[in-house]
Amino acid sequence: MSVIIVGAGVIGLLSALNLSRYMDEVVLIERDETGREASWAGGGIVSPLYPWRYTAEVTALAHWSQDFYPAFGKTLLELTGLDPQVHTTGLYWLDLEDEAQALEWAKAAERPLFSVPIDHVYRSVPPLGPGFERALYMEDVANVRNPRLVKALRAALQTKSNVRIVERCAIKEVLCKQGCIQGVKTEQETFYSGQVVITAGAWSGELLETLGLKLPVEPVKGQMILYKCNEDFLPSIVMAKGRYAIPRKDGHILVGSTLEHAGFDKTPTAEALKSLKASAIELLPALANAEVVKHWAGLRPGSPKGVPFIGPVPGFKGLWLNCGHYRNGLVLAPASCQLLTDLMTGQRPIIDPAPYLPETRL
Structure with a gap:
């Protein structure tokens, strides 16, 4: 049994790694280089930025993953x-408008988020800027060095004799005959398989258009900046405004990030740089x-309420x-x-798959 996976960000790479245990052949195809789009560009916080503002569907996936990451990194x-x-490092949220909602969510979800005195925050995070009055803290929040994560995932796949990675190979169409998937046609060659997985991030909607499908996934631009400081300069993640x-x-x-609806334009702008610097200095x-x-x-794959599409079409x-x-x-x-x-593979799902299934959302 074989499978073709289209898109080699962290979702495609990890899908390939998981499926390699069950498939005779896994072909992972990437339009550019593996892990060089949103997976490389993001901040790598192993938590939704404001978890209480998301639906239960996002929370369920996030909780499972947060508990998984430390051992997976090792x-x-x-x-x-x-x-x-x-x-x-833990994460401090500063001067939240919906602090009460966040605390209610933490109690209901049994997550270690709680209010802390602001003087404690200033002692714990000496470089923090003045003027902040309130803080919430979650101590078990981690961040992952996402460029290194995708490199490690690619290297792990290279140890698998049944995995083939094809880079700089754009998909022209997904092949289908009488309702059955046949494979994919690329600019270089045609790959045949009865199973194709679309993990192409912001480009997923474009690929499905070749089959006449409308997938509500669109690119949302985010800009970030990077500073180099002493290793002990900032002990925790901090968020405000x-x-x-x-x-x-x-x-x-x-320091990030912007939220821009600018199509597939990934050009960094002077306006965003100025705004990000101002936020950095305020923090x-x-x-x-x-x-x-x-x-x-980078380009995030925006979707309704941020709930991913997972399952058969x-x-x-x-x-x-x-x-x-x-x-x-x-x-x-x-x-x-x-x-x-x-x-x-027909195994018992780790969580209820119903909220993510395309059949109820397309």
Whole structure:
């Protein structure tokens, strides 16, 4: 049995890794380089930015994945020698307007989020800017070094003799005959299989259009900037007014991000750079004297309420989706890919698949 997976971000890479245990052949096809789109561009926080603002469907996937990541990072390091750097720092939310709602959610969901005195925050996060009055804290929030995560996933796939990775190969159409999937036609060659999984992020909708399907997944541009500081400069993730600062183990600080509906344009803009710098300095004034190491943009796969599409497509035997994760692709990836694997292999699903199935949402 074989499967073709279209799109090699974290969702495609991890789907391929999971399915390689059950398939005779897995072909992973990427239009550019593996892991170089949204998976590379994101911040890598292993939590939705504001988990209480999402639906129960997103929360269910996030909880499963958050518990999975620490051991998974160690497994990838042992297998490949590449460390995804799952870095547990905790996260402070500052001056939230919906603080009461957040605390109610935490109590109902049994998650370790609680109110902390602001003087405690200033002692714990010395570089934090002045003027903040209230804070919530979740101590078990981690961030993953997402560029290293996708490199480790690719290296893990390269240890599998039944996995083929095809890069710089754009799909022209998904082949279907009398309602049955036949494979995909690319600019270079045609690949044949009775099972095709679409994990193409913001480009998933375009691919399904070749079959006459309308998938409500669209690109949402996000811009970020990167600073380099001392390794102990920022001990925790901090968020305020919709912007965040994320510490990496080596002292790099990511600040993001914008939300822009600009089609497939990934060009960084001077306006966004100015706005992100202002947010960075408000959160961490010492960054006013730090150099911006890098400024970039990526395209998130926006979807209704941020709920991904996971499962078979009705009317097209052998066509599967695992896409539309919006801002939460990294945090939702382990659960999403395990759920897809369960559905494709007939195992008991890790969670109820009904809310994610395309048959009820297309």
